[in-house]
Amino acid sequence: MSERLKTITPAKGWSPDSWQHKEASQQATYPDELDLERTLRRLSNMPPLVTSWEINALKEQIAEAQAGRRFVLQGGDCAELFDECVPSIIANRLKVLLQMSLVMLHGMEMPVLRIGRFAGQYAKPRSSDTETRDGVTLPSYRGDLVNSPEFTESARRPDPSRLIQAHSCSAMSMNFVRGLIDGGFADLHHPEYWDLGWVEHSPLADEFHRIADSIGHSVRFVETVTGRTPGSLKRVDFYTSHEALHLGFEQALTRQVPRQWGWFNLSTHFPWIGMRTANLDGAHVEMLRGIRNPVGIKIGPAMTRSWLKDLIRTLNPDNEAGRLVLIHRMGASQVADKLPPLIEAVRETGSPVLWVCDPMHGNTESTSGGVKTRRFANIVSEVEQSFEVHARCGSRLGGVHLELTGENVTECIGGARALDEEDLKRAYKTTVDPRLNYEQALELSMRVVQKHRSLT
Structure with a gap:
């Protein structure tokens, strides 16, 4: 056991089921x-989805990010669907994150932690327990994880068997991702393997290929000079995350x-809680307190x-490095006013934290036709303001947290192709929140790099 871990004490009065004595929302x-x-x-007797040594490795890398030696890229679907547990969709999600991390690695000149x-992102919080349509x-x-999106009585009835299906889909997804990475899918010698079919038709194609070629040349130069082929350049570390919302599911895999x-929550490497479940005396904080x-x-x-x-004192009483990530989602119109007092408050606790910007959730709006969307300009604005x-x-912004997909969707307005409200009709597929498509995600990674460079 390392000297750092020896100083950490188990949470007092905590057990995997102690959350059951607290108020559990959502x-x-x-x-x-x-x-x-x-x-x-x-479920409690089924194999875990991740391992304790992977979790400890992630914590070490988050500690490095807290110290300014890494940048975190966390991204994926707003809510995964069982029907999308298919190879092409999983591979495209991984590809777009790898492409974004390649841009950041090249432009920021530091390792990128990919989450x-x-x-496992199969549960979503809702503002109301019920939904009414046409009087129903x-x-x-x-x-x-709980029910189906179709508006029928049978589809909306919470079904426990879905917990087993979620475990199965999560395991298959993670197994496929591990297989791709271990098989050389993320090999820095061949970043062109990460291309999606759209790249050649994108306004960003030339810039991405220039970056990919530059990294490929750099890798080969290092190998020529050293006479060795670094194995670490053929694969990357990749971790999973989801919102720890369904407490029975989380307990069963703790x-x-x-x-x-x-105790380790072996349903994911990195669980988080949202504002709706961050009640200091609530069940979700209690669940996370002891893992x-x-x-x-x-x-x-x-x-x-x-x-x-x-919250910081409760979740990180020993000021452990790598333990705590604060993901702010203020909205482009509020981040400049709301964030500074919180940065100062965190500094007063003495706890190391990693600050990450989620520019998605604070910038959701509805069109005149009632379609939920997000404007790319507002997303970029919140990221850039957060850096500033x-x-x-x-302080230091150490990462971004994004809802995105590797598919050719049209759910967010703006970006390199200047999507407008009419484009939303073309490929609007999300069941919950609008996501960046592959092109918008790649453009955002370039804007992140530009802003980072302007401040360093």
Whole structure:
């Protein structure tokens, strides 16, 4: 055990089920509680989805990012669908993240920590327990982990068997990603393998190929000079994340492991909680309090200095490096005012944190026709303002958290092709929130690099 880990103490009065004594928000109401209990018992005996040593490795890399030696790229679907657990979609999600990280690695001249918002992002919080259409009221769609998006009584009924299906889809997705990476899919000798079919038709194609060629030449130069072929250049580290929303599911996959102290949530490498579930005395904070994973907290405009400081003291009482990630999502119109006081409050706690910008959730709006979308210009603006705010406050923005897809969707307005409201009709596929498409995601990574360079 390292000297750093020896100083960390287990959470007092915590157990995997201690959250059950707290108020649990955003939980589905199952019509058959006995069926749910049977399913959770079965789930608790199924293999874990990740390992403790992967979690510890991620925590070490987050600690490096906190110290300014890495930049974090976290991205993926707003809500995964069981029907999209297919090779092409999984591979395209990975490709777009690899392409973005390639741009950042080249432009920021530092390692990029890649965290997928997939292989488990099957649950979603909702503002209401029910939804009404044409006088008919049904349970809200809470993600494929709980029910189906179709507006029928049978589809919206929470079904415990979906917990097993979510485990299966997560395992298959992660296994496929691991296989791709271990097989050389992410080999820096051949970044051209990461191309999606769209690249040659994109206004960004020339710039991406220039970056890819430059890295390829650099890799070959290092090998020529050293006379060695670094194995680390043939693969990358890749981690999973999801919102820890369904507490029964999270508990069932929280385990003790041989030769390690404490408890690990083995459903994902990196769980986070949102503003809706960040109640200091709530069940979600209690669940995350006792696990050894690095954990994230989404921070919106309603977050107060005292609330944030109390959350930090609760979730990271020993000021452990690599433990805590703060993901702010203020909106382009509020980030300049709302973020500085929170940066100062965190500094007063003495806790190391990694600051990450989520420019998606604070910039959601509806068109005149009632279609939910996000403007690319606002997304870029929030990222750029966040870099500036952190620089002014003597802090550092260490990553971005994005909802994106490797598919050719039209859900966000703007970007290199100047998508407008009419384009939303063409390929609007999301069941919950609008996502950046491959082209917008790649353009955003270039804008991140430009802003980073302007401040360094």
